[in-house]
Amino acid sequence: MSQQADRYSQQNPNPMPARNIPKPPETIEYICGDCGAKTAMKTSELIRCRECGHRVMYKPRTTRIVSLHRAAMD
Ligand SMILES: [Zn+2]
DSSP, rough: OOHHHHHHHHOOOSSSSGGGGGGGOOOEEEEEETTOEEEEETSSSSOOOOTTOOOOEHHHHHHHHHHHHHHHOO
């Protein structure tokens, strides 16, 4: 009985084919937290500045809100 079960599982090693991958990831433009360079990258990629290699990147909209807060406190 157990051998039949093994044979069946070997015939179906991939229950989920690669075609089931959803739409490709969205490309978003980030601003480097170190040098300020804009870098467009996919959300699935490792976030990293292509100019200086800094790994802290900000979304342009978020950066705007933060800069307004800091300006008001100064
Ligand atoms: Zn940078």
